[in-house]
Amino acid sequence: MLIAAIVALGVGTYAMRLSGVLLGDRLKLSPALQRLLPIAAATLLAALAGTAALMESSHFAGVARPVGVAVGGLLAWRRAPFVVVVVAAAAVAALLRLAGVP
């Protein structure tokens, strides 16, 4: 049962990955729709980042994580290197938690 569940999840996930890749090629999408796809992907990624930054399951994620992400986002906006953004966000969140901020 355990192995079946893992394989089912793996196969299902792979099917969704592959079908997107194959459909993108087979479907003759109109230029307008093709311009829409990167916008849709950016919107999904932004929503992932936004929910991951602000929410923990169905609750607000506290203070340390959103502040850390905000510092990282600000650095990214000022065109700081990717490594700096990621390390600064983690460091700020970790230090806030060390200081007792939830």
Add this chain to the structure above:
Amino acid sequence: MRTIYRTRDRALLRDAAAIAAAMIAVGASFGAITIAYGLPTWVPFLMSTVVFAGGAQFLAVGLIAAGNPLAAVFAGLLLNARHLPFGLAVSATVGTRPLARLVGSHLMTDEVVAFTLAEPDPARRRRVYWLIGVTLFTSWNLGSALGVLLGGATGDPNAFGLDAAFPAGLIALILPSLRDRRTRVAALAGVAVAVAVTPVLPAGLPVLCALIGLCTLIRPRTAKAAQVAKQTEVAKQTEVAKQAEAAKQAEAAKQAEASSATAVESC
């Protein structure tokens, strides 16, 4: 040109190393949590190779440990449904050969898609996709194995702020796309919708609901179309005015010529 490529490659490798380090740490916590739940040792190995999707793996082992494998499958698949639109967006990038598409599809994750879309040069996108994909697959599996070996010694990844590192990394990667006004408006609307519905919907659906944000594209396009139409109208009017002006000048010149001709004649 080659030097530019080499510099960009070095920057890309540095970014890949940063995200790989974070992936190893989070992978280790995944391995450790799985063992802490009392699941067999092979579970994290099988999951990290076959599923290869961090969020879904954490969600699934929690539900499996709670004795609900069916819910684990459905919740995990719902969370991963976003890979379908991602696949559409990177379809041209993954590769043209069937084997490349079969293998490349499995490497698709949020980070890989974000890195790929952040690359402005279409010729380099395939390289970015594969480099980041292979790096993340390796580091995620390495991390999972480390977690199994080290167990509870890996510590809580949140204590190191890794939960803030991943959203910040994603933001850094999508910022260039957000410089486009239409993308920015759609994405911000999507984030607002996703965050608003997170408390009431199961994991995975809020992010899909963010696609509602694409509705914002309808209004700006109409406004833009109107603007374009207006500009064309103005241009047309200017053209007409110019023509009229030119005609007037020609007329004046003709008259002048005629009058001078008359003058010559009268002489």
